[in-house]
Amino acid sequence: MTEAPLIEIHDATIYRGDTRVFENLSVSIGQHEQVAILGPNGSGKTTLLKVINRELYPLRRDNSWVRILGRDRWNVWELRSHIGIVSHELQMRYRSDTTGLEVVLSGYLSSVGIHGALASKLSAAQKAHARDIMDELGVGSLADRPLRNMSTGQQRRCLLGRALVHDPDTLILDEPTAGLDLTASFDYLARIRRLVENGKTIVLVTHLLNEIPPEIERLILLREGRIVADGPKNEVLTEENLRRTYDTDIKVAKIDGYFLAYPPNSH
Numbered sequence: 001m002t003e004a005p006l007i008e009i010h011d012a013t014i015y016r017g018d019t020r021v022f023e024n025l026s027v028s029i030g031q032h033e034q035v036a037i038l039g040p041n042g043s044g045k046t047t048l049l050k051v052i053n054r055e056l057y058p059l060r061r062d063n064s065w066v067r068i069l070g071r072d073r074w075n076v077w078e079l080r081s082h083i084g085i086v087s088h089e090l091q092m093r094y095r096s097d098t099t100g101l102e103v104v105l106s107g108y109l110s111s112v113g114i115h116g117a118l119a120s121k122l123s124a125a126q127k128a129h130a131r132d133i134m135d136e137l138g139v140g141s142l143a144d145r146p147l148r149n150m151s152t153g154q155q156r157r158c159l160l161g162r163a164l165v166h167d168p169d170t171l172i173l174d175e176p177t178a179g180l181d182l183t184a185s186f187d188y189l190a191r192i193r194r195l196v197e198n199g200k201t202i203v204l205v206t207h208l209l210n211e212i213p214p215e216i217e218r219l220i221l222l223r224e225g226r227i228v229a230d231g232p233k234n235e236v237l238t239e240e241n242l243r244r245t246y247d248t249d250i251k252v253a254k255i256d257g258y259f260l261a262y263p264p265n266s267h
């Protein structure tokens with residue numbers, strides 16, 4: 001039997017509030033494909049990730065479907081053990097008095113924070129595992145520190161820990177290095193590369209070409225809810241495709257397996 005794709009979207013029309021973000025979108029991502037999604041602000045990247053993560057559903061219509069791992073229906077709890085998510089938006093939803101350990105533990109509950117009665121649902125083994133993950137991510141000493149007293153990079157590592165508690169096969173990363181300085185970004189990316197080496201699949205949204213790890217094989221370019229180009233990274237990342245995507249002249253250089261975008265000479 002062939003393996004079901006991670007996600008299969010067929011002829012989907014997807015709204016965010018009153019905004020129609022996608023119309024007749026069809027795209028499929030395999031379970032072990034390493035994918036990056038690029039596109040201008042508002043092109044639909046986060047919306048697409050929310051569809052994969054079951055936070056958003058397309059309009060119900062004949063002959064239109066979204067299947068995750070071959071299934072139409074999922075219970076959110078079950079899905080979390082397959083797909084983990086890290087996003088700036090999720091980070092912003094946490095109360096500033098939530099501690100590092102609470103952020104990681106909230107992954108077990110698929111909640112934002114573990115205030116009140118939720119905390120009693122967690123076992124000692126889960127708490128010990130969460131601490132181990134924090135140690136691995138180099139934030140073990142921040143278990144009891146509230147988010148407001150952490151740097152953005154430290155907060156983001158706790159959030160990665162949250163995504164990892166279930167040891168999901170796939171990690172969805174929406175601008176995971178937004179707001180991080182160069183050291184914190186490179187550290188984060190090195191951790192992500194290590195996770196890929198250890199068999200995780202990454203679906204990465206980023207604005208920075210130089211933050212696409214060499215392991216990413218496939219690139220999808222989005223513009224206004226349409227796929228401008230989709231295929232092997234080396235073939236998709238052309239100046240012509242970037243111009244069509246961003247309506248801006250963009251030069252591209254390739255260095256040591258990484259890509260760089262820079263503006264053309266203006267004089």
Ligand SMILES: Nc1ncnc2c1ncn2[C@@H]1O[C@H](COP(=O)(O)OP(=O)(O)OP(=O)(O)O)[C@@H](O)[C@H]1O
Nearest residue numbers: 016017018019021040041042043044045046047048
């Ligand atoms: N809650 C909402 N209600 C209405 N429209 C929304 C909502 N959230 C997003 N949109 C609209 O949906 C479209 C796609 O937004 P989305 O967040 O997917 O873009 P994006 O590609 O992730 O952009 P960015 O690079 O800025 O993160 C935009 O036109 C946006 O204005």
Ligand SMILES: [Mg+2]
Nearest residue numbers: 045046047174
């Ligand atoms: Mg976004």
